[in-house]
Amino acid sequence: MNIDDVRLSADLSKITIDDKKIDSYLTDMQDILKFIEQMNAIDTDNITPMAHPFDLSQRLREDKAVAQIDRQILQSNAKNIENGLFLVPKVIE
Amino acid sequence: MHTKSIKELHKLLTDKKISAVELAQHFIDRALKHNPSLNCYINILSDEAKQQAKIADDKIFKKEGSLLTGIPFALKDIFCTSDMLTTCGSKMLSDFIPPYDATAYKNLKSSDMVLLGKTNMDEFAMGSSNENSFFGCVQNPWDLDCVPGGSSGGSAVAVAGGLSPVAIGTDTGGSIRQPASFCGITGIKPTYGRVSRYGMIAFASSLDQGGVMAKSAEDCAYVLQSLSGYDKKDSTSMPEDVPSYTESLNNSIKGKKIGLPTEYFANLDDDLKQIITTQIKEFEKLGAIIVDISLPHTDLSVPAYYVISSAECSSNLARYDGVRYGYSAKNPKNLEDLYLKTRTEGFGDEVKRRILIGTYTLSAGYYDAYYIKAQKIRHLIADDFNQAFAQVDILLTPTTPTTAFKKGDKQNPLEMYLSDIYTVAVNLSGLPAISIPAGFHQKMPVGMQLISPAFCEHRLLNFAHMYQAQTDHHLQTPSQVPQEKIL
Numbered sequence: 001m002n003i004d005d006v007r008l009s010a011d012l013s014k015i016t017i018d019d020k021k022i023d024s025y026l027t028d029m030q031d032i033l034k035f036i037e038q039m040n041a042i043d044t045d046n047i048t049p050m051a052h053p054f055d056l057s058q059r060l061r062e063d064k065a066v067a068q069i070d071r072q073i074l075q076s077n078a079k080n081i082e083n084g085l086f087l088v089p090k091v092i093e
Numbered sequence: 094m095h096t097k098s099i100k101e102l103h104k105l106l107t108d109k110k111i112s113a114v115e116l117a118q119h120f121i122d123r124a125l126k127h128n129p130s131l132n133c134y135i136n137i138l139s140d141e142a143k144q145q146a147k148i149a150d151d152k153i154f155k156k157e158g159s160l161l162t163g164i165p166f167a168l169k170d171i172f173c174t175s176d177m178l179t180t181c182g183s184k185m186l187s188d189f190i191p192p193y194d195a196t197a198y199k200n201l202k203s204s205d206m207v208l209l210g211k212t213n214m215d216e217f218a219m220g221s222s223n224e225n226s227f228f229g230c231v232q233n234p235w236d237l238d239c240v241p242g243g244s245s246g247g248s249a250v251a252v253a254g255g256l257s258p259v260a261i262g263t264d265t266g267g268s269i270r271q272p273a274s275f276c277g278i279t280g281i282k283p284t285y286g287r288v289s290r291y292g293m294i295a296f297a298s299s300l301d302q303g304g305v306m307a308k309s310a311e312d313c314a315y316v317l318q319s320l321s322g323y324d325k326k327d328s329t330s331m332p333e334d335v336p337s338y339t340e341s342l343n344n345s346i347k348g349k350k351i352g353l354p355t356e357y358f359a360n361l362d363d364d365l366k367q368i369i370t371t372q373i374k375e376f377e378k379l380g381a382i383i384v385d386i387s388l389p390h391t392d393l394s395v396p397a398y399y400v401i402s403s404a405e406c407s408s409n410l411a412r413y414d415g416v417r418y419g420y421s422a423k424n425p426k427n428l429e430d431l432y433l434k435t436r437t438e439g440f441g442d443e444v445k446r447r448i449l450i451g452t453y454t455l456s457a458g459y460y461d462a463y464y465i466k467a468q469k470i471r472h473l474i475a476d477d478f479n480q481a482f483a484q485v486d487i488l489l490t491p492t493t494p495t496t497a498f499k500k501g502d503k504q505n506p507l508e509m510y511l512s513d514i515y516t517v518a519v520n521l522s523g524l525p526a527i528s529i530p531a532g533f534h535q536k537m538p539v540g541m542q543l544i545s546p547a548f549c550e551h552r553l554l555n556f557a558h559m560y561q562a563q564t565d566h567h568l569q570t571p572s573q574v575p576q577e578k579i580l
Contacts, residue, residue: 001453009453013407014414014432015445025446031507032450036396039466042473049468050475052299053285053523054547059328073192077418086416089427 001030094119095255096570099164099312102258106153106163113149113163117142117207120165124210124256127574131232133241133250135170136178137210145207152205161319162205167257169248170211171218172198172303173292181294182214182226182244185413185420185439195292196324197261197303204319209257212247216441217410218265218296220244221512222503223272225443230500233276234571235537239497242272248306249276254574259307259316263293265300266398267492267516270528273306274492274540277530279557279567280306281313284547285523286331288317289324297405298329300398300520309567310529310557314338317550333548341551342558347380349556352485356391357515361491368539369491372531372564376489379559386485388477393470394518399510400454400467401521406444407451413439446506475522482546487556490515492528492540519544527553530566538566 006026010017017025052058068074071084080087094116097105105111124137142165149163173179173191180186194202202208215225223231223246231246233239234254241250245262249272252260262269264282273280281304288303295301305313305320318338324330353373358366373383415421415435422434440448454463481488494514503509519526524544531541545552561567 005453006449009449009456012456013445013448013452014411014429014436015440015448016433016437017445017449021442025449028446028506029450029453031505032399032446032510033453035507035510036400036454036463036467038396039393039400039470042390042393042470044466044469044473047469047472049465050472051468053471053475053521055472055475061325061328069192075417076192077189078416079421088416089425089431091428 001026001033095123095258097258098309099160099258099315102164103160113146113153113207114143116163117146117165117209120209120257127254127256130237131234131250131254131256131574132229133213133231133247133254133256134167134210135180135182135213135228135247138177138208141177142207142209145202149205149207159204160315163207164259165207165209165257166201166316167209167212167248167251167260168198169214169245169260169262171214171263171294172261173294174198174208174211177211179211179294180228182216182228183439183441183444184227187227187420189419191292193292196289196326197293197320200319200322201261201316212245212251212260214247215244216444217294217406218244218263218268219406219443219447221267221271221509223247224500225441227441233497234574235277236497237573238499239537240275240500242275242497244268245306246272249273249278249280252276252278252306252308253571255570259305259312261303261320262306263301263303264520265297265402266520267513269304269306270492270516270526270540270542271513273528275497275538277538277566277569277571278306278308279310279313279527279529280304281317281527281550281553282519282525283317283321283550284331284525286329287321287525287548287550289327289330291324291326295409297402298409299405300402309561310527310554311342313527314342314554314558336551338551338554341555344555345380346376346556346559348382349487350382350384350485351376352384352386352481352488354386354388354391354481354488354490356388357490362495364534365491365539368532368534369541372541373489375560375564378563384485386481386488388481388518390470390473390477391518394474394521395510395514397467397470397474398513398517398521399450400463401471403447403451404455404464405451407448407455410444410448443506471521474518478522478524487552488544490542490544492516492542496534496537496539515542523547525550525553527557529557529560530569532566
């Protein structure tokens with residue numbers, strides 16, 4: 001991992017890392033990745049990956065609309081709403 | 094009053110020696126008095142507590158109450174509470190008022206328990222010391238210069254300091270058990286899927302699980318009973334029957350096999366090893382058979398955990414965009430700028446670090462080498478436990494490699510991650526585990542962990558209760574918080 005990888009990960013994550021802090025982020029992340037790479041000490045070619053702790057699939061529900069929380073209440077935490085819509089800065093000028 | 098068990102408080106309430114309103118007021122008074130030094134509550138809910146206590150008193154008067162009616166509790170500020178601030182220890186949610194209740198909270202309200210306040214925590218539950226909270230570090234009541242552990246440090250301190258008889262926490266990699274161990278209380282992390290995650294703000298969805306922190310296994314049993322159960326609103330909730338956790342508390346453990354995983358003791362500090370070895374003899378006195386066992390992939394659990402949890406964190410925290418709820422940066426130049434400023438200003442350093450690691454390990458070219466590899470290791474770790482439980486009824490380990498450390502001692506993130514070395518494998522495998530007080534080292538509490546097969550919380554509580562019935566480590570209280578007699 002190098003500085004460019006940190007910048008790319010930050011860009012993908014929509015986070016800005018201050019230039020003054022970027023070296024410290026790089027050092028921490030390099031240490032963490034080096035530690036994580038201990039996993040390479042064993043061969044896992046014939047092991048299946050496990051995403052769920054009991055190796056189960058996600059349970060699905062019927063695709064049917066159900067009564068949910070009132071729209072106005074749901075939007076009460078938004079900073080900018082108008083006529084039931086969320087307002088954001090203009091995307092296309 | 095604040096050192097009494099739930100059963101004792103219930104008796105006082107039903108015998109009319111105290112009302113639920115008076116009981117809530119007692120704990121609110123203690124919280125208001127000691128929170129400035131302990132900082133375990135983000136929000137003390139005096140008015141709401143009195144309202145809920147009045148309802149409980151009415152039920153008690155009509156003899157319609159349960160054992161939990163009128164019992165006060167504290168709730169980690171990761172659980173949504175409608176019309177009450179829910180911050181998750183973050184600037185990002187510092188003004189967030191959820192439009193609904195978490196199922197876990199709803200269940201406790203249905204049992205007529207009384208919410209005293211929302212407890213402090215590491216931001217988005219990411220941390221092992223509670224130093225990552227936007228609302229400041231929590232102090233350990235056994236030594237105010239020491240951390241309480243994390244991320245449920247506020248909940249642990251509320252119980253240890255006598256600011257609540259019981260508290261609810263969450264555990265993604267040890268966040269109930271590690272602070273329970275550091276603060277000298279009992280903390281149970283149930284099986285993945287046992288307690289609903291609906292309304293529990295997500296950190297790592299395949300690992301997060303809510304649970305109980307209290308003075309004893311018996312108190313944990315009463316509250317876990319109310320907290321547990323299938324919830325159709327949570328697609329990861331498991332439809333398993335919930336047995337009675339209290340009926341089996343006093344079952345004999347004679348002839349039961351306790352496995353000691355050699356990997357968990359190999360590098361343990363000699364003094365802690367000595368303390369835990371002495372406590373293992375208490376289980377032998379109860380007739381349990383102690384056997385050595387191996388969990389060979391233990392040393393890979395922390396690396397696999399930090400890949401999986403960071404990947405899930407990066408995905409889950411993508412929702413914080415400054416548009417729908419939570420912190421929103423001022424005067425953005427455009428939509429991209431709104432996202433960037435909101436997330437840069439709203440998240441703390443540790444959360445950003447984990448998002449970046451998660452994003453990196455999920456990105457093209459690295460996905461197989463890190464994320465898929467970690468999921469394969471997870472399979473091996475789960476298999477280790479399955480094989481162990483074919484030979485023994487329960488596993489016994491230390492909860493943490495050290496007692497509570499001093500604030501500021503672990504500046505290096507990796508060093509902090511290693512404090513979870515004995516707890517994360519349980520989360521990767523979805524198993525239940527409990528930390529119980531096992532004694533003291535240099536005046537600081539030492540914890541001991543029991544691990545059982547999935548959905549066997551009753552077995553954990555039984556073993557822990559039988560141990561606590563003949564020991565008194567769980568009854569010790571810290572002298573840093575005065576035990577004044579108000580009632």
